[in-house]
Amino acid sequence: MDNNDSKNFSNAREVLSLAARYAEEYVSDIRDRRVSPSAFDIDQMQFFNSDLARAGEPAEAVVESLHRYGSPATVASTGGRFFGLVVGGATPASMGAAVMNAVWDQVAVLEASAPSAIYLERIAANWILELLTLPMESSVGFTTGSSMANMVCLAAARNTLYQKLNIDLAKSGLAGAPPLRIVVSEQSHVTVHKALSILGFGMDQVIKAPCDEQGRVRADTFPEVDETTIICLQAGNVNSGSFDPFADIILEVKSKGAWVHVDGAFGLWAAASPAKSVLTTGVEQADSWAVDAHKWLNTPYDCGLAICRKPGAVHNVMTTQAPYLQVGSLVPPKDMVPEFSRRARGVEVWAAIQEMGPKGVAAMIDRCCIHAQHLCEGLAEMGYEILNDVVLNQVVATIGTAEDIQEIVRTIQEEGVCWFGTTTWRGKAALRISVSSWVTTDIDIALTLDAICRATEAQMSR
Numbered sequence: 001m002d003n004n005d006s007k008n009f010s011n012a013r014e015v016l017s018l019a020a021r022y023a024e025e026y027v028s029d030i031r032d033r034r035v036s037p038s039a040f041d042i043d044q045m046q047f048f049n050s051d052l053a054r055a056g057e058p059a060e061a062v063v064e065s066l067h068r069y070g071s072p073a074t075v076a077s078t079g080g081r082f083f084g085l086v087v088g089g090a091t092p093a094s095m096g097a098a099v100m101n102a103v104w105d106q107v108a109v110l111e112a113s114a115p116s117a118i119y120l121e122r123i124a125a126n127w128i129l130e131l132l133t134l135p136m137e138s139s140v141g142f143t144t145g146s147s148m149a150n151m152v153c154l155a156a157a158r159n160t161l162y163q164k165l166n167i168d169l170a171k172s173g174l175a176g177a178p179p180l181r182i183v184v185s186e187q188s189h190v191t192v193h194k195a196l197s198i199l200g201f202g203m204d205q206v207i208k209a210p211c212d213e214q215g216r217v218r219a220d221t222f223p224e225v226d227e228t229t230i231i232c233l234q235a236g237n238v239n240s241g242s243f244d245p246f247a248d249i250i251l252e253v254k255s256k257g258a259w260v261h262v263d264g265a266f267g268l269w270a271a272a273s274p275a276k277s278v279l280t281t282g283v284e285q286a287d288s289w290a291v292d293a294h295k296w297l298n299t300p301y302d303c304g305l306a307i308c309r310k311p312g313a314v315h316n317v318m319t320t321q322a323p324y325l326q327v328g329s330l331v332p333p334k335d336m337v338p339e340f341s342r343r344a345r346g347v348e349v350w351a352a353i354q355e356m357g358p359k360g361v362a363a364m365i366d367r368c369c370i371h372a373q374h375l376c377e378g379l380a381e382m383g384y385e386i387l388n389d390v391v392l393n394q395v396v397a398t399i400g401t402a403e404d405i406q407e408i409v410r411t412i413q414e415e416g417v418c419w420f421g422t423t424t425w426r427g428k429a430a431l432r433i434s435v436s437s438w439v440t441t442d443i444d445i446a447l448t449l450d451a452i453c454r455a456t457e458a459q460m461s462r
């Protein structure tokens with residue numbers, strides 16, 4: 001190491017101390033600040049937009065400007081009153097683990113390149129299967145999110161069904177292969193459709209199974225299936241939070257040779273709560289599952305999990321081989337997901353579960369569901385019509401006209417006390433609220449209801 005190298009390393013220590021100080025400042029006031037950034041804060045980001053030719057400055061200054069101009073323009077999704085999309089916060093241990101993960105900078109491709117990270121990922125994978133009560137022999141791939149987890153699982157489904165028809169896709173490709181039947185819930189998440197499309201399935205091949213008014217697939221009108229059928233079910237509708245009737249469908253369709261995949265991006269976490277696990281009854285009989293850690297396990301972005309009952313089905317599609325790759329006795333991570341080099345995102349999963357334990361995870365799920373119930377009751381008292389059965393963490397409610405809803409939500413977002421968006425459910429424009437953060441308290445719910453009340457009264461009295 002020459003003088004320059006040692007100077008750079010001591011500089012790294014200073015920069016990390018600085019970053020730690022800013023990080024501490026950021027988390028210290030996250031619960032008291034606006035949830036969405038102000039127009040001024042957004043405007044201040046112009047600072048970053050300098051000429052490329054002028055880039056090149058000390059690392060401390062780089063980190064300082066990130067904090068000065070970047071931090072205020074973040075959405076306070078770790079603060080307890082962000083209810084948009086389905087966004088968890090980040091638990092303290094998982095944030096700390098993310099910092100460690102950054103300085104470790106391991107490439108989670110092989111055991112040889114990331115021994116401790118992959119060891120932790122393997123423990124995390126087993127814990128996930130235990131928490132979600134899924135078959136312990138399943139493979140668990142750490143993906144960017146459920147979009148990619150859906151794709152991994154559906155790729156395994158596709159190749160397995162073709163294999164049964166004696167078609168080796170790796171050799172002959174899709175061209176000339178007979179079409180498979182794809183049955184999705186009428187309410188399948190958009191990312192299921194994206195995954196199917198990437199995998200070469202066109203909309204003409206996709207049959208939509210009818211749903212009831214809560215968005216649950218109807219078992220009594222479920223389409224015909226056979227051994228060439230891939231079925232996609234939902235654990236947790238992205239609007240209503242409802243669950244398909246797994247026990248009424250899965251064993252029946254599997255007896256005909258079909259493959260069942262479940263998109264459980266957030267809903268599958270209900271299985272980790274004794275109070276809520278009844279919603280997932282029968283889900284463990286499926287062939288594959290997608291679920292996110294960055295949603296309801298409250299790990300930092302990004303982390304999804306592609307889980308497959310028969311590990312070989314995933315490995316067959318994802319395996320890469322080359323003489324320079326030193327593979328150990330266990331299946332390496334690169335053979336469970338599309339990525340070769342990737343971040344060891346399972347480290348944060350291990351940290352969150354180690355921190356909360358199974359009881360803590362269940363308590364967090366239950367707490368979010370209770371908060372959703374309180375929001376539902378408060379909204380009903382204000383005169384809102386609640387459009388979903390609040391079985392989980394999702395609330396969909398409407399009042400007045402579509403314009404009233406847009407205006408109410410615009411006012412709330414602008415005020416900055418809390419944040420959520422709109423949706424259309426059962427033909428009506430509605431508020432859509434998702435409670436997914438470990439940090440949300442009764443006070444946050446009270447403040448949110450106050451904000452909704454103010455905006456609603458202002459709009460409805462016009």
Ligand SMILES: Cc1ncc(COP(=O)(O)O)c(C=O)c1O
Binds near residue numbers: 144145146238265
């Ligand atoms: C039900 C459902 N499936 C899939 C996804 C996609 O997950 P990700 O954004 O992690 O890729 C989401 C995201 O909100 C979701 O709610």
